[in-house]
Amino acid sequence: MFTGIITGVGRIAAVHDLGRSLQHGKRLTIEAPAGYLDDVGLGDSIAINGACMTVTSLEPNQGRFGIDISAESLDKTAGLAEPGPVNLEKALRAHDRLGGHIVSGHVDGIGSVSFFAPVGESWELRILAPRALAKYLAYKGSITVNGVSLTVNSIADQADGTETSINLIPHTVQNTALGNLQAGSRVNLEIDLIARYVERMLTAAPQQQKANQ
Numbered sequence: 278m279f280t281g282i283i284t285g286v287g288r289i290a291a292v293h294d295l296g297r298s299l300q301h302g303k304r305l306t307i308e309a310p311a312g313y314l315d316d317v318g319l320g321d322s323i324a325i326n327g328a329c330m331t332v333t334s335l336e337p338n339q340g341r342f343g344i345d346i347s348a349e350s351l352d353k354t355a356g357l358a359e360p361g362p363v364n365l366e367k368a369l370r371a372h373d374r375l376g377g378h379i380v381s382g383h384v385d386g387i388g389s390v391s392f393f394a395p396v397g398e399s400w401e402l403r404i405l406a407p408r409a410l411a412k413y414l415a416y417k418g419s420i421t422v423n424g425v426s427l428t429v430n431s432i433a434d435q436a437d438g439t440e441t442s443i444n445l446i447p448h449t450v451q452n453t454a455l456g457n458l459q460a461g462s463r464v465n466l467e468i469d470l471i472a473r474y475v476e477r478m479l480t481a482a483p484q485q486q487k488a489n490q
Contacts, residue, residue, distance in 0.1 A: 281377030281426020302347040322368040327424030327465040329382025355463035362454040364424040377426025378419040390462040400445040411439040413468035421467035
């Protein structure tokens with residue numbers, strides 16, 4: 278589990294194919310900030326741009342760690358197949374503060390940035406989310422974008438999806454990799470975990486009632 282509060286900005290330094298077919302995944306070498314890996318061990322979970330991954334190799338003195346990412350994960354995420362900056366968050370510990378919201382590290386869909394520009398002292402980020410996620414997005418609700426816990430400021434349903442507007446304070450832009458986004462960028466989205474369970478309860482209850490009749 279995670280909170281969506283980014284604890285470091287790393288960089289995918291190298292990408293290696295694990296095989297020659299489309300069914301093969303990739304091995305990533307990721308550079309982390311100085312001292313970031315001091316309490317990390319093999320097998321630990323780290324969210325990379327919002328996707329929960331397992332540490333499979335570790336070079337703490339070099340500030341690097343490795344992960345293996347499957348073809349399935351590559352197909353369901355964005356920004357993990359090429360070198361570049363990434364948001365990092367270590368798995369939540371039982372005594373940690375829940376500063377953002379409950380995040381599982383499982384990407385629900387890929388959105389597309391439709392607008393990203395400064396507005397006053399902050400930045401406005403608009404993302405076109407897939408239609409399948411529209412029912413989970415609500416005004417002042419929570420959404421995870423590339424691993425960052427954010428608050429939805431407005432939503433606008435469209436034929437090809439739902440445009441979600443988010444306000445980013447300067448601290449968020451400066452301390453995450455979101456500042457590198459631009460119109461057209463693809464981003465990993467995770468909906469609020471509670472919304473997922475509410476939707477399941479609402480759809481399962483009528484089905485159960487019909488079965489009992």
